Each structure stands twice: as C-alpha cells, then as structure tokens.
Amino acid sequence: MSIYWITALGTSAAAFIFKYLGHSVPESWLAHPRMQRINLLIPVALLSALVAIQAFTDKTKIVVDHRMAGVGFAVAAFMAKLPFPVAVFGAAIVSAIVYRVS
Template structure:
C-alpha cells in the first residue's frame, strides 16, 4: 500500500474521532466525573509528550540542552512567571547551553 493510502486513512480516522465527539450527549459532558477525567488525561498527555521530547532522540535517552531548557521553564513556572516569560526562559537556557557546547 502506498503512503497516500495511509495518509488518507489517518485523515478519515481523525475526522471520525472528531465527529464521534459531537455525538456524545451534552449531559455526559456536564458530569463532574467526566470533567475531572478529561482534565487529568490532558495533563497526563501533555506531561508525557514533554518528557519524551526533552529526554529522547529517536529511541535513545539523551541529556542535552533540552533538559536545561525544561528545568529553566519549570523554575519560571514555580515562580509564577507569565507564559511568555516561561517560553523565553526555556529558549534562553537552551541557547546558552548549546553555546557552551552542552548539546
């Protein structure tokens, strides 16, 4: 099978999943338990994506400037900095670490 078949299949699956979300009854979504589950899943997915992107290259674990950037951003978050400051702190830390030859 060609690459285009898989691209189209992924598009159809993605659209069907989004459409299925509209078919869920509204009263299910107003349930407190469902809201808590959805919020928890969102946080878990974001955390796992962050860890995978910060600590891996391909299928290998890597410690490079991304770890320092994540640490700088985490410190900025703990200090309750605005989101833009968090992003700039992470980018600056990564740039400085790469300039120093650590990644």
C-alpha cells in the same frame, strides 16, 4: 500527500469533530462524574509525557542534553509565576547558551 499535510489536516479534522460534537450532544451525555474526572486528567497525562519525550529523548534513545537546562529554567519560571512567553522563550535562550558552550 506528505506526512506533514496529513498531520496538519488530520489533527484539524479531529479537533473540529470534538468541538462540534460538544455543541451537538445532549448535556447529560458527559454529565457522569467519572467522565468529567477522566476528561480533566487526560491532558495532565499527555502533556507530562510530552515534556518527558520532548526534553529527554532523541529518536528512541533517552538522552540528557542542553534541553534539560531550558526545561529546568521553564519549571523555575512557572514556579515564580512568570508569564508564559517569558518562561518559554527564556527556556530557549538558556538551552541555546548551553548548546553553544558544550
């Protein structure tokens, strides 16, 4: 089985296990405020790391290229409260323009 299928099915299995466990455990299990805080912060940490890695690395090297222009546009768009598709596809267009002219 390819790395792609392993990732597709493995991520799906893991995602479903968490969803199903939530519906099956007693409510008190996750009631601790510390658990709640950490659970809300984990996505903040991972998503910020993903922005950094996806925008500023190539394999294991740190690089600054056309993608930064795209991500910069996305940040500005979200600050201006533009809808998600506008921000994301706008970022792709800006990045593509910089890639083609550089």
